[in-house]
Amino acid sequence: MGVKNIFQTDRAAGVFIFVVLLALFCFSRVHQLADSRYSTVLSQSLYQHGSFTLDNYRLPREEPKQQLGFISDGDIYQLQLANGHIYYSYPIGGPVLSVPFVALFKTFGISPFLSDGSYDADSEGRLQGYLAAFLMAIFGVVIFLTARMLLPLGWSVVIAFGSSLGTQIWSTASRSMWSDTWAVLSLTVIIYILVTAEVGKGKIQPVLFATMLAWLYFARPTNAISIAAITLYILIYYRNLFIPFAITGCLWLAAFVLFSEYHFGSLLPIYYLGKPMMFSGFWSGIAANLISPSRGLFIYVPILLFVGYLLIRYRSDDVVFRRLRFLSVVVIVLHWLLVSGVVPNHGGHSYGPRYFTGAVPWFALAAMISVASWRHWYGDDGRSQFLARWRIECSAGLLLLLLSILLNGLGATSNRRWRWNDGPPNVDVAPERIWDWSDPQFLPR
Numbered sequence: 458m459g460v461k462n463i464f465q466t467d468r469a470a471g472v473f474i475f476v477v478l479l480a481l482f483c484f485s486r487v488h489q490l491a492d493s494r495y496s497t498v499l500s501q502s503l504y505q506h507g508s509f510t511l512d513n514y515r516l517p518r519e520e521p522k523q524q525l526g527f528i529s530d531g532d533i534y535q536l537q538l539a540n541g542h543i544y545y546s547y548p549i550g551g552p553v554l555s556v557p558f559v560a561l562f563k564t565f566g567i568s569p570f571l572s573d574g575s576y577d578a579d580s581e582g583r584l585q586g587y588l589a590a591f592l593m594a595i596f597g598v599v600i601f602l603t604a605r606m607l608l609p610l611g612w613s614v615v616i617a618f619g620s621s622l623g624t625q626i627w628s629t630a631s632r633s634m635w636s637d638t639w640a641v642l643s644l645t646v647i648i649y650i651l652v653t654a655e656v657g658k659g660k661i662q663p664v665l666f667a668t669m670l671a672w673l674y675f676a677r678p679t680n681a682i683s684i685a686a687i688t689l690y691i692l693i694y695y696r697n698l699f700i701p702f703a704i705t706g707c708l709w710l711a712a713f714v715l716f717s718e719y720h721f722g723s724l725l726p727i728y729y730l731g732k733p734m735m736f737s738g739f740w741s742g743i744a745a746n747l748i749s750p751s752r753g754l755f756i757y758v759p760i761l762l763f764v765g766y767l768l769i770r771y772r773s774d775d776v777v778f779r780r781l782r783f784l785s786v787v788v789i790v791l792h793w794l795l796v797s798g799v800v801p802n803h804g805g806h807s808y809g810p811r812y813f814t815g816a817v818p819w820f821a822l823a824a825m826i827s828v829a830s831w832r833h834w835y836g837d838d839g840r841s842q843f844l845a846r847w848r849i850e851c852s853a854g855l856l857l858l859l860l861s862i863l864l865n866g867l868g869a870t871s872n873r874r875w876r877w878n879d880g881p882p883n884v885d886v887a888p889e890r891i892w893d894w895s896d897p898q899f900l901p902r
Contacts, residue, residue: 467605471598474617478597481622482590482631485869488582489632491806492547494535496634497584498569498576499545499552500559509549509720510542515575525800526727539721547728550676551639558588585633593631596642597621600821603649606656607829615858616828620821623760623861625814628868629807637814640676643669644683645818651687652822654695655777661695663702671709678729679799679815682791690784742797746810750897751877751890757809757868757899760861761820763854767827771834778826785823792816803888806878808868808898864899873901 498511506513519531521538530536530543537546545552562568562584569581600620604613621627630638647669653659670687673680688706692699717725724730747754755762768782796802796812804811835847867874877898878884890896 466610467602470610470614471601474597474601474614474621475594478618478621479590479594482593482627482869483587485627485631485866487632487808487869487872487875488586489629489635489807489875490578490582490585491633492535492636493551493585493634493638494533494578494581495545495569496535496547496552497555497559497581497588499549500555501563501569503553504556504560509716510544511536512542514570516543517576526730537727542720544720548636548675548677548726550672550674551634551636554639554643554672554676555588555634558591559584562587582633589631589634589638592638592642593621593626596626596630596645599642599645599649600818603645603652603822604825606652606658607825608832612828612832616821616824619760619858619861620817620824623858623865624758624817624820625809625811625865626817627862628757628809628865629811629814630817632869635811635814636677637811640673640680640815641817643673643676644680644815645821647673647683647687648818648822651690652781655781661691661698663691663698664705666691666698667702667705668709671706671713675713677815679792679795682795683788683815683819686784686788686791690780694780738802739798742799742802743794745802745891746793746797746812749891750894751892751899752804752810752812754810754813756897757864758813758820758861759864760824760854760857763857764820764824764827767831768823771827771830773826773830773833775830775833778830781822782826785819785826788819789816789823792819801885801888803884803891805885808874809865867899871901874898 495511495516498514498516499509502508502511502513516536517530517533519533521528522531523529524534527546528538529546530538535546537544559568567580567584567587569576569584571577571580597617597620601613601617604616608616625637626641629635630641647666650659650661650666650669654661670684674684688702691702714724717723721727745752748756750756768786772782773779792813792815799812831850835843877896880887880890882890884890
């Protein structure tokens with residue numbers, strides 16, 4: 458097959474993946490308007506008024522309430538009161554990146570406000586749902602394009618759909634504009650650029666690359682793990698790029714500090730200094746994030762057990778695979794350790810292992826490398842020689858993938874699974890519920 462035909466096939470496959478994912482994400486009826494509530498109000502404020510404050514809108518105003526490290530607008534923890542102004546209390550990265558999309562949606566009459574200018578949560582939920590679905594459909598395409606540099610067409614399609622439907626991408630990131638939604642797409646593009654450089658199909662532009670990593674941090678601070686690991690990777694393997702890369706990163710960090718000092722009077726916004734980094738109940742979080750019936754990663758994404766098996770059983774000595782495998786495993790482990798101490802470590806009102814959403818791009822990269830090494834180990838001759846084992850492994854992988862898709866599909870389509878958080882008792886009041894095997898979130902109450 459010629460290069461032109463391969464490109465046309467890849468392009469058709471990419472369009473197919475985008476259309477199918479967009480349709481599935483748009484028609485999945487659960488919209489988790491939790492932490493992301495008011496995020497598109499900030500986006501609208503930026504393009505309408507050029508302001509990070511939300512003072513220009515008719516938002517609910519309640520008696521100020523002391524939260525952990527900041528003062529909220531009553532019980533509305535998504536709104537922070539500071540220096541006489543009202544702000545969105547979560548990271549600004551996602552809302553800033555969403556500005557052109559929110560502006561476009563507004564031309565079609567979709568915004569967080571009703572015609573009389575009053576805030577409407579249902580309208581914002583629809584807006585966030587459409588935007589999150591669009592971004593996560595793009596995520597699936599980028600995963601496919603990354604996989605194509607390491608795998609044949611069919612396997613790349615499987616990994617693209619598996620990463621999008623069998624993980625928190627479907628059950629969490631595509632449901633509303635969580636801070637992870639923009640972050641996972643940005644990280645996926647960053648990994649794509651890394652892989653193109655490793656396989657000799659592209660080059661890393663240090664200024665652009667450092668800028669993307671900076672905005673990854675602005676979208677969600679837990680991405681500091683990925684940023685630190687990639688920075689060290691650049692220093693070791695692309696030393697000639699490091700000086701412009703590091704200077705650009707420092708300039709973005711300085712700009713972020715100036716922004717925070719101007720608005721909040723602190724080096725960083727409170728979300729970056731407060732509860733996301735306050736460790737409590739670490740050891741229970743370590744176990745809960747992996748195996749608890751309502752938050753366990755291996756319970757809701759069991760395909761990762763197969764990926765782990767392949768990584769261990771079929772290690773490749775290929776230099777590219779060895780580098781990328783080590784990078785992905787290190788980031789995943791460090792991410793697990795970090796989120797295990799996050800307060801609250803039960804994940805709040807969410808579905809499944811929400812705290813691992815930001816690691817999904819690394820899961821996908823690990824899957825690509827493990828499958829490529831697996832196929833290489835068998836080869837054409839080996840596959841016929843060990844046909845029974847190959848079939849068993851394929852069957853086990855397919856079963857775990859289908860189970861992962863089913864479990865995450867339930868979180869995206871069943872409001873009863875989302876309402877599990879409300880109890881009784883409410884999971885925030887009784888976080889021990891995440892260990893109750895008689896009432897796991899994936900089963901109807």
